[in-house]
Amino acid sequence: MAPHRAGGAERPDAPAWILAGRAFLRGRLQPVEIAIGEDGRIQSIGRSRTGAPRHDVGEAVILPAATDVHVHFREPGPDPRTENLATGTLQAAYGGVGLVGEMPNTEPPVTDVPRLEAKAARVRGRAAVDVLLYASPSDPTARGRLAERAGGFKVYLSPTTGIPSVPDPTELPGLLRELAGLDLPVAVHAEDPAEFTVPEHLVGPREWDLARPPSAEAAALERLASAPAGLRLHVAHVTTAAGADRLRRAGVSFEATPHHLLLSERTGTDARFKVNPPLRSEQERAALWSRFCDGTVPLLASDHAPHSASAKDGEFARAPSGMPGVETMLPLLLARVRAGDLPLPTLLAAACDRPARWLGQAHGRIAPGHRANLLVVDFRARTPVAAARLHAPCGWTAFEGWEAIFPREHYRDGRAIVRHGEFEGRLEGEVVRPEFARRPEARPPRSAE
Numbered sequence: 001m002a003p004h005r006a007g008g009a010e011r012p013d014a015p016a017w018i019l020a021g022r023a024f025l026r027g028r029l030q031p032v033e034i035a036i037g038e039d040g041r042i043q044s045i046g047r048s049r050t051g052a053p054r055h056d057v058g059e060a061v062i063l064p065a066a067t068d069v070h071v072h073f074r075e076p077g078p079d080p081r082t083e084n085l086a087t088g089t090l091q092a093a094y095g096g097v098g099l100v101g102e103m104p105n106t107e108p109p110v111t112d113v114p115r116l117e118a119k120a121a122r123v124r125g126r127a128a129v130d131v132l133l134y135a136s137p138s139d140p141t142a143r144g145r146l147a148e149r150a151g152g153f154k155v156y157l158s159p160t161t162g163i164p165s166v167p168d169p170t171e172l173p174g175l176l177r178e179l180a181g182l183d184l185p186v187a188v189h190a191e192d193p194a195e196f197t198v199p200e201h202l203v204g205p206r207e208w209d210l211a212r213p214p215s216a217e218a219a220a221l222e223r224l225a226s227a228p229a230g231l232r233l234h235v236a237h238v239t240t241a242a243g244a245d246r247l248r249r250a251g252v253s254f255e256a257t258p259h260h261l262l263l264s265e266r267t268g269t270d271a272r273f274k275v276n277p278p279l280r281s282e283q284e285r286a287a288l289w290s291r292f293c294d295g296t297v298p299l300l301a302s303d304h305a306p307h308s309a310s311a312k313d314g315e316f317a318r319a320p321s322g323m324p325g326v327e328t329m330l331p332l333l334l335a336r337v338r339a340g341d342l343p344l345p346t347l348l349a350a351a352c353d354r355p356a357r358w359l360g361q362a363h364g365r366i367a368p369g370h371r372a373n374l375l376v377v378d379f380r381a382r383t384p385v386a387a388a389r390l391h392a393p394c395g396w397t398a399f400e401g402w403e404a405i406f407p408r409e410h411y412r413d414g415r416a417i418v419r420h421g422e423f424e425g426r427l428e429g430e431v432v433r434p435e436f437a438r439r440p441e442a443r444p445p446r447s448a449e
């Protein structure tokens with residue numbers, strides 16, 4: 001997966017085609033012509049190239065496809081009609097996301113190699129975009145082998161679907177030390193259940209915020225402070241400015257979700273707005289948003305986790321947590337760029353470049369040698385989000401009516417998967433792993449002892 005070196009001794013092959021338009025390069029939006037090779041990689045970026053078929057998108061902007069490091073497509077699971085790997089990756093394609101990091105808390109959870117391989121088999125031939133599969137390290141006997149097959153590990157500090165038991169404070173340091181020796185990215189759900197309370201009247205997002213308060217995030221980050229320096233640690237869905245500042249100072253990777261950046265516990269009153277960790281106060285949301293706009297928050301991720309409309313229609317206290325988001329993540333924030341609230345380079349770093357690097361992938365930037373996983377976006381094409389026009393089988397969104405800019409075209413390895421806003425029907429998404437991950441064939445002695 002290592003990028004090819006550009007401009008070596010060999011003359012590069014003629015490009016297969018050229019994508020012409022505008023792109024954000026070297027600090028400004030400028031006209032570009034991107035030469036794309038038969039191998040689906042970017043050969044060169046320049047101007048006035050000739051000799052190959054040319055697709056000129058005019059005033060539209062060419063962007064790298066996004067990477068969403070945090071989705072739940074719930075397959076295998078009890079309710080494949082609400083979401084599965086095929087429907088989830090299709091939404092990703094429409095939303096301009098070329099790679100998803102799929103979480104292991106399915107039913108059954110991905111805790112060993114046979115389950116990981118069974119899940120990988122479900123991806124092949126059904127996925128519109130590439131998929132990186134996380135594993136849960138909850139089975140100590142399976143960790144070493146999983147490190148040779150999985151794309152990352154996900155550690156839950158509070159119980160979740162499929163992962164009912166979590167490492168206690170005495171076990172966590174040893175677990176993190178062992179994972180540091182296994183080289184994979186390690187994402188952590190950082191809420192400390194010791195801070196949770198059970199409110200008497202759990203009627204809406206406001207009470208949910210009190211039940212799983214910001215102090216639960218602070219306590220979990222405190223527990224993670226002892227993580228060894230060699231651990232590829234990434235903290236999922238940070239909800240507070242204090243948490244963001246702390247992780248930034250510590251040099252730890254983390255993400256914020258569109259819902260924590262844009263919605264507060266006041267936005268809605270019903271269970272569609274029930275997520276873990278909860279939506280916070282408007283003041284906290286605004287502070288996190290300012291950290292996102294100034295570049296303090298390194299990554300954007302959706303934590304896409306849909307439930308059926310009927311599951312969300314019932315009593316708030318009983319409703320499951322989670323909302324869909326992979327299709328709207330980038331479009332919502334492109335609209336904030338268009339509105340002048342968010343610098344485009346800040347968004348591209350958080351949604352495209354850093355998450356792809358974090359997962360060890362050669363895309364996320366418009367650069368020679370990178371895969372031509374690209375989007376074409378017309379910033380004039382603003383449209384309100386409408387669940388009826390999205391591709392989520394759950395049929396609802398917490399962002400109904402919000403302004404969004406959906407990509408017009410989406411290319412995977414230089415081949416269109418979305419054109420004129422319509423999916424082209426190629427299901428060639430693959431299971432990918434970080435380029436730095438261990439390979440099964442070359443098994444080094446375990447270094448974690």
Ligand SMILES: [Zn+2]
Nearest residue numbers: 070072103303
């Ligand atoms: Zn999640």
